[in-house]
Amino acid sequence: MGKILAIANQKGGVGKTTTSVSLSACLAYIGQKVLMVDIDPQGNATSGAGIDKADVEQCIYDVLVDDVEASTVIMETKVENLYAIPATIQLAGAEIELVPTISREVRLKRALEEVQSQYDYIVIDCPPSLGLLTLNALTAADAVLIPVQCEYYALEGLSQLLNTVRLVQKHLNHDLKIEGVLLTMLDARTNLGLQVIEEVKKYFQDKVYQTIIPRNVRLSEAPSHGEPIIIYDPKSRGAEVYLELAKEVVSNG
Numbered sequence: 001m002g003k004i005l006a007i008a009n010q011k012g013g014v015g016k017t018t019t020s021v022s023l024s025a026c027l028a029y030i031g032q033k034v035l036m037v038d039i040d041p042q043g044n045a046t047s048g049a050g051i052d053k054a055d056v057e058q059c060i061y062d063v064l065v066d067d068v069e070a071s072t073v074i075m076e077t078k079v080e081n082l083y084a085i086p087a088t089i090q091l092a093g094a095e096i097e098l099v100p101t102i103s104r105e106v107r108l109k110r111a112l113e114e115v116q117s118q119y120d121y122i123v124i125d126c127p128p129s130l131g132l133l134t135l136n137a138l139t140a141a142d143a144v145l146i147p148v149q150c151e152y153y154a155l156e157g158l159s160q161l162l163n164t165v166r167l168v169q170k171h172l173n174h175d176l177k178i179e180g181v182l183l184t185m186l187d188a189r190t191n192l193g194l195q196v197i198e199e200v201k202k203y204f205q206d207k208v209y210q211t212i213i214p215r216n217v218r219l220s221e222a223p224s225h226g227e228p229i230i231i232y233d234p235k236s237r238g239a240e241v242y243l244e245l246a247k248e249v250v251s252n253g
């Protein structure tokens with residue numbers, strides 16, 4: 001059974017999508033079969049994986065709201081072994097449309113159960129909120145990976161996220177684990193970045209990944225070329241560190 005990882009943090013711009021796309025592609029690169037699921041109406045992970053939204057006929061919206069089978073919306077990507085369920089702006093309506101429906105928090109879980117055995121990893125890119133879409137991801141997931149940006153106020157909002165994780169554990173998904181906290185966008189030239197690392201490690205201890213993602217301009221360029229970093233510039237520092245992270249994720253089991 002594939003392991004389902006939700007990449008979540010309700011704070012915007014902390015590196016969720018960059019991590020979802022880069023980690024998924026690097027896991028695929030080292031031989032894992034990966035399904036990346038975009039549940040953010042912004043659809044950034046979809047385009048980051050090289051999928052042109054104009055080519056998307058059905059997306060995760062149809063799965064969540066209209067009970068379309070997940071297997072029929074899965075698309076291939078440029079990366080061997082990497083498949084994706086895309087999101088388009090249509091998904092923006094789901095948060096409200098799902099409210100009056102039965103089992104509204106378990107829709108993604110049910111949909112993924114049908115394809116889970118065909119993949120080694122399923123990586124879900126969450127939107128920057130703790131709404132129904134993120135709840136669906138946390139309910140479907142075996143574990144949550146929390147990207148934390150190495151900047152001032154890094155820990156702000158994390159208690160709210162951890163509280164949501166606890167509520168999901170209590171009511172919707174007893175087995176949900178915190179896979180790890182990933183420090184992102186480190187500028188090692190500043191003391192601030194190093195202070196944040198200390199602070200986050202003090203708080204999360206051994207839950208913090210050894211791999212720390214530095215700021216790397218190639219990582220910020222890759223999405224506009226529709227290529228995950230491992231294809232866009234495999235020799236870049238960005239590709240190296242996400243490859244390290246992929247190996248760390250696999251070795252953590």
Ligand SMILES: Nc1ncnc2c1ncn2[C@@H]1O[C@H](COP(=O)(O)OP(=O)(O)OP(=O)(O)O)[C@@H](O)[C@H]1O
Nearest residue numbers: 012013014015016017018128185214215216219220
């Ligand atoms: N390690 C990095 N080095 C340089 N730029 C980065 C890095 N990680 C992310 N970025 C850039 O920072 C911005 C925010 O990253 P990203 O989109 O991954 O965050 P997010 O948490 O998914 O945002 P949102 O909350 O809007 O979904 C993007 O422009 C991205 O290209």
Ligand SMILES: [Mg+2]
Nearest residue numbers: 016017040044
């Ligand atoms: Mg994002």
